[in-house]
Amino acid sequence: MQINTRVIAIANQKGGVGKTTTVVNLAAALSKMRRTVLVIDLDPQANATTGLGLQPQEGVSLYPCLIGTQQIADMIQPTPYENLNVIPSEVNLSGSEIDLAQRPDRLQVVRNVLQAIRDANVFDYILLDCPPSLGILMTSTLAAADGILVPMQAEYYALEGLGVMQNLIERLKANGANPALELNGILMTMFDARTRLSADVVEEVRTHFGEKVFETMIPRNVRTSEAPSFGQPVVFYDPSCRGAEAYRAFAKEFARRNPTRATAAVPNAEPTAPAPEAEAVQEVANDQIA
Ligand SMILES: Nc1ncnc2c1ncn2[C@@H]1O[C@H](COP(=O)(O)OP(=O)(O)OP(=O)(O)O)[C@@H](O)[C@H]1O
Numbered sequence: 001m002q003i004n005t006r007v008i009a010i011a012n013q014k015g016g017v018g019k020t021t022t023v024v025n026l027a028a029a030l031s032k033m034r035r036t037v038l039v040i041d042l043d044p045q046a047n048a049t050t051g052l053g054l055q056p057q058e059g060v061s062l063y064p065c066l067i068g069t070q071q072i073a074d075m076i077q078p079t080p081y082e083n084l085n086v087i088p089s090e091v092n093l094s095g096s097e098i099d100l101a102q103r104p105d106r107l108q109v110v111r112n113v114l115q116a117i118r119d120a121n122v123f124d125y126i127l128l129d130c131p132p133s134l135g136i137l138m139t140s141t142l143a144a145a146d147g148i149l150v151p152m153q154a155e156y157y158a159l160e161g162l163g164v165m166q167n168l169i170e171r172l173k174a175n176g177a178n179p180a181l182e183l184n185g186i187l188m189t190m191f192d193a194r195t196r197l198s199a200d201v202v203e204e205v206r207t208h209f210g211e212k213v214f215e216t217m218i219p220r221n222v223r224t225s226e227a228p229s230f231g232q233p234v235v236f237y238d239p240s241c242r243g244a245e246a247y248r249a250f251a252k253e254f255a256r257r258n259p260t261r262a263t264a265a266v267p268n269a270e271p272t273a274p275a276p277e278a279e280a281v282q283e284v285a286n287d288q289i290a
């Protein structure tokens with residue numbers, strides 16, 4: 001069976017629930033497991049970009065691809081980490097709302113832009129870091145994804161945000177924009193084992209969503225919140241802290257649920273074949289997409 005690049009959007013229109021932290025650390029942990037990963041930062045705040053150690057640069061983002069002035073392969077940047085690449089964000093990305101609004105094909109724009117890297121099939125995973133909004137860019141991004149991963153903070157109003165996401169998934173399926181879209185899973189973040197509220201919320205979410213909820217939960221952890229100011233994923237900044245441990249466990253669970261070529265090559269095991277270096281991957285991507 002041919003297993004292609006999995007495109008997963010990490011989204012929740014609620015702000016500050018751990019979307020970017022999850023993208024950065026899931027990507028880092030997967031890359032350590034020798035999966036080739038591309039992070040695309042779609043948030044003009046550029047937190048995923050800086051969290052992976054890069055500075056935003058004008059003209060280097062998905063934006064020029066959306067307006068058709070650049071090829072996506074030319075926007076892929078290596079990070080300091082093997083197997084981990086990023087298409088950074090820039091402030092111009094916020095202008096894409098206006099550009100896209102006027103286009104009849106707006107819901108298909110992101111899908112069309114991503115098609116070249118999907119076809120090249122050089123990445124195991126493409127992780128899309130979405131902004132905390134429900135704008136056109138976000139909707140077009142969800143229309144381009146195979147699945148949506150929703151990070152959710154274990155707090156009282158968490159379920160409301162999830163309802164909005166589910167509604168959006170159903171609408172994108174029903175109107176034909178993305179008939180195959182699925183809720184890939186729900187990840188509980190910033191879990192605080194000492195509070196009754198955290199435990200109650202998790203129980204309620206599990207009752208409603210059953211197996212869609214990942215077994216792994218990410219604890220609230222100071223090292224995890226410090227790591228971005230050093231421009232590093234916590235799994236590299238402090239590999240032994242509880243946050244790093246949790247994100248590694250989550251990456252394993254995620255990879256099990258989302259098999260790719262790397263998994264298929266070595267059934268039931270971590271792949272042992274050396275994966276290509278980030279730059280080599282980028283070259284291949286450039287060649288194949290050009
Ligand atoms: N497990 C954790 N423990 C402690 N702090 C965390 C944890 N996860 C995230 N944080 C912190 O919480 C804040 C929000 O996290 P993050 O930026 O990942 O959320 P977000 O959903 O991407 O936010 P936005 O909606 O603004 O894009 C950040 O300061 C981050 O460092």
Ligand SMILES: [Mg+2]
Nearest residue numbers: 019020043047
């Ligand atoms: Mg974010």
